[in-house]
Amino acid sequence: MLSTELAALKAHMADDPGAVIEDVARERKVTPRQVIEALPERMVAMAGGNHFAAVMADIAQWGEVTLIVHTEDAIFEFTGGVPAGEVSRGYFNLMQPKGLHGHLRHERCAAIAFVERPFMGKISAFIAFVNVDGGIMYKVFVGRDETRALRTDQLERFRQLARTATE
Numbered sequence: 001m002l003s004t005e006l007a008a009l010k011a012h013m014a015d016d017p018g019a020v021i022e023d024v025a026r027e028r029k030v031t032p033r034q035v036i037e038a039l040p041e042r043m044v045a046m047a048g049g050n051h052f053a054a055v056m057a058d059i060a061q062w063g064e065v066t067l068i069v070h071t072e073d074a075i076f077e078f079t080g081g082v083p084a085g086e087v088s089r090g091y092f093n094l095m096q097p098k099g100l101h102g103h104l105r106h107e108r109c110a111a112i113a114f115v116e117r118p119f120m121g122k123i124s125a126f127i128a129f130v131n132v133d134g135g136i137m138y139k140v141f142v143g144r145d146e147t148r149a150l151r152t153d154q155l156e157r158f159r160q161l162a163r164t165a166t167e
Contacts, residue, residue, distance in 0.1 A: 005028075005030075006034075006038070009028060009034065009038040010038045012024070012038075013038040013039050013040070014040055017039055017040060017043060017117045018117060018118045019035075021036060022070050031135060032134060032135055033113075033134035033136075034134060036115060036128060036130070043116055044113055044115050044117075045166045046113055046114075046166065047111065047112045047165035048110075048112070048165075049106075049109035049110045049130075051165040052092065052106045052109045052112065052129070053087060053092060053106065054165070055112055055127065056082070056085055058161050059082050059127070059140055060081070060082050060083060060084040060085070062082070062142075062143070063081055063143065063151075064080055065081070065140050065141060065142065065143050065154070066079045066143065067082060067138055067139070067140050067141075068138060068141065069137075070136065078099075080100060081099075081100075082094070082140065083095055083096040083099070087106065090107070091103035091104060091105060091106065092104040092105075092106035104137070105137075108137070109129050109130065109131060110130055110132045110134075111130040112127060112128070112130065112165060113127070113128040114161070114165070115128060116158075116159075122148065124150075125155055126140060126141040126142065127139065127140045127158070
């Protein structure tokens with residue numbers, strides 16, 4: 001990306017940090033990773049994809065969260081607990097028979113972004129698993145309580161995990 005394009009993207013994200021990442025990426029013909037990295041520094045911390053299993057193990061202990069997969073054709077949202085997983089046969093396998101389960105290509109995870117920013121008038125906090133192509137595999141959002149505020153216990157774990165993974 002040219003320095004003028006990067007500067008324009010950074011200015012856009014500073015002015016509108018709550019913009020939908022995937023929409024900005026499509027409109028500006030950049031990757032979602034570039035959009036995340038253009039957020040104001042105080043809003044994002046990046047870790048290597050080598051932390052995938054450890055981050056997923058921690059999230060599995062958080063309780064109810066929202067996991068989002070955003071593609072060109074759909075936005076899938078799952079609210080509930082993320083199951084524990086293990087690496088086997090080339091995949092990170094989510095180990096439960098019902099609810100959220102499946103097989104993740106963990107080796108394609110190049111980075112993990114810890115993002116805390118405003119979105120639709122509220123503060124949000126999420127972890128974006130970013131693939132080797134700069135796309136977002138999926139996001140895991142810190143849950144909200146009955147007043148729609150971020151769950152304090154999960155937000156603390158989110159921040160601690162961000163510190164640990166980015167050290």
